Amino acid sequence: MTQSLSPIRALCRDCGTRPPQGSARCPRCGSPRLVSHPELDLLSIAHIDCDAFYASIEKRDNPDLQDVPLIVGGGQRGVVSTCCYIARIYGVRSAMPMFKALEACPQAVVIKPNMEKYAKVGKEIRERMRALTPLVEPLSIDEAFLDLTGTERLHKATPAETLAGFVRDLETDIGISASVGLAPNKFLAKLASDLEKPRGFSVIGAAEAKAVLAAMPVGRIWGVGKVFQKKLEKDGIRLIGQLQEMEAADLARRYGSIGLRLARLSHGDDSREVTPSRGAKSVSSETTFRTDISSFETLRPILRNLSEKVSARLKKSELSGRGITLKLKTAEFRTITRARHLQDPTQLADKIFAAGEDLLQAEADGRRFRLIGIGVSDLEPADRADPQDLIDPSAERRKNAERAVDKLRDKFGKSAVELGLIHAARDSRRRDDG
Template sequence: MNSGTRPVKALCRDCGARMAPEVSRCPSCGSPRLVRHAELDTLSIAHIDCDAFFAAVEKRDNPDLQDKPVIVGGGQRGVVSTCCYIARIYGVRSAMPMFKALEACPDAVVIKPNMEKYAAVGKDIRHRMQALTPLVEPLSIDEAFLDLTGTERLHHATPAETLAAFIREIEADIGISASVGLAPNKFLAKLASDLEKPRGFSVIGAEEAKSVLSDMPVGRIWGVGKVFQKKLEKDGIRTIGHLQAMEAADLARRYGTIGLRLAKLSHGDDDRIVKPSRETKSVSNETTFRTDISEFAVLKPILRDLSEKVSLRLKKSNLCGRGITLKLKTAEFKTITRARHLNDPTQLADKIFGAGAALLENETDGRRFRLIGIGVSDLADAAFADPADLLDENAGRRKNVELAVDQLRDKFGKTAVELGLTHSAKPGRKP
């Protein structure tokens, strides 16, 4: 994409050569993969997103899968974590129920997620990003924002040249591909990285931002989900151009603070900076069942086990939280969430489970559930966790017991100490 009357610059993504913008192939290596833009040498905010990351890692490790549709996800009753681009041709998408994915692509190779392996690859890529700039803001295991402002002297290259070299490096060294969006801010950079996947390198400049955004659906704005998008469409707002034509004050009256956000982003304005570390907003865990479950007595020990996992993650991260959220998914794939706030932040499995079980009991009315999850939000430093409770004289004793059990499990393994409740949550055991 090009903007204004500035002279257009061109860069070969496969060898890094510079050239006249009118050529169709790189004169140095013959590649047609050129990136051209008038603002190519002045932009420095990037979004890098690995292409079909989990599936790409699996294909890298098993060359026999290269030309096959690959789905990474749970069993027949699970959901698609990710899928390769061959599977996407058949209509398979992330978060799709597995049975629907296999109906769309019955010849797909289904692989159970190996999060430990993916995390190791993601960590390697992250370290390489941090060698480019200290301003790396991770969004997930396989994507991040980078601010390369002022790195020209360090790398003896423009940010665009540095990014192109980085993508070539991870393809050669790690064996997976990624797409790049380069722009003047985070919102436009993330939009750009989605424009040419896979192996894309797209640029959205400041001068052209408003015209580029105009015809895009409002759902392309980061944070506008399906429900809010339907509300906007009901109000006659279907494209970002519709938002551009409205006054910020009018949007604020209609939609509150999010209306002001829509007004800014619709014009390509985003003043958020790239933050090297990103705060954890919640800690959660969930599981999908092989067969639907309706009985509270059967769900209860599973919830306890999940609560212990969440508790352990909080403790290891030195976090605690006041918000407890129960998540359920019915046999009809309807998602139900119920939440409550504790008086004081906690990181104890006992309190997380107690709040979750109270919420769960109200929902077990005969409906069949295929998934259950528990999460903790409204997080704070662990120093604020579980203060003395004058109204519950046994709270301190239960806290000490739980911490002692944690120490034993850390030393001898999780099965060293098992509660009767979590013991019954294991496959083949009755609660």
């Protein structure tokens, strides 16, 4: 970004005024919500994250809930999907077992998730983001990276001013608040958006990145999950500052390719670009039969086999998804699609198949089909997938069993472990090939 922009580096988030740096309040509207930073007008990579998204929508739609602790969750899973910031004061957190959440905050109101409503609002917010810049990279239903480089002439404003106006309009027009992180790259922007939630607007500049990161735990680095964090802690590495003091070659010897990534990110270096399309919008697999099939019992193992393929592709791509879509094509070449939206994203064949099986059972009414397919959409990073199911203890056992099978297949090949259902699918196809 050019240096010809206004030298004033403070911004009122509530009215857009550019007060002198060092002002405690906006001279125009009196708001104390000012953001001031030496690099404020030089940065253009942002991460926008809606605040307590599901709970905010429910409070917007029911004003009686505005000042009460609200939990969105429960249902079959028995866990908290999200909660408002009032509930968080009492210690309620996402993914917490519902009984623990209600022990911590017994006066909370509990609402079951309405994913269709949330998806509709999320789509509207996404379209507003794309009006700011074509470079929007969604991470989930309520958050995305944006690259506003070169948009000053279009919006007649710096990226910081454009982003402040965007979140103001979200609150006014849609009734949802969001937090913004502004930085020189995606990694730092994502960290910045978490610093002052809710309704935050935080900046991490290039000059200060290393110092800001030094005091943070290693778990704040993108890609460092709980298991790897424990491994690092076992090796005596708890803070990002400790990684900064280590040589990249040493980290690579210890941890392989991820060690090189740790070396770069610990210094705030991230060369990833904001990409409008994060690869495929869905992952799917389908097959066409030589002979039309009408029997549910014959279609079922074939669907299981396809679910295994989709699951393997998701795991390989480090993705998961909430949307499950069954595709059928009748003997008359009519295409039928049926969909289900899961509460949590998954990458497990067991859950993909279970949802697809329910959809198939409703359609297998004697009609003959020449094609069947299964797909997963609404893709999200793999680290969000398949939280523990406290209502169905066997779900965790099935998850662990599937992971064990994956390891055996990685080591000995896919044919090393096959389910009876998949054998049935192969036998059925052999009979069809007759």
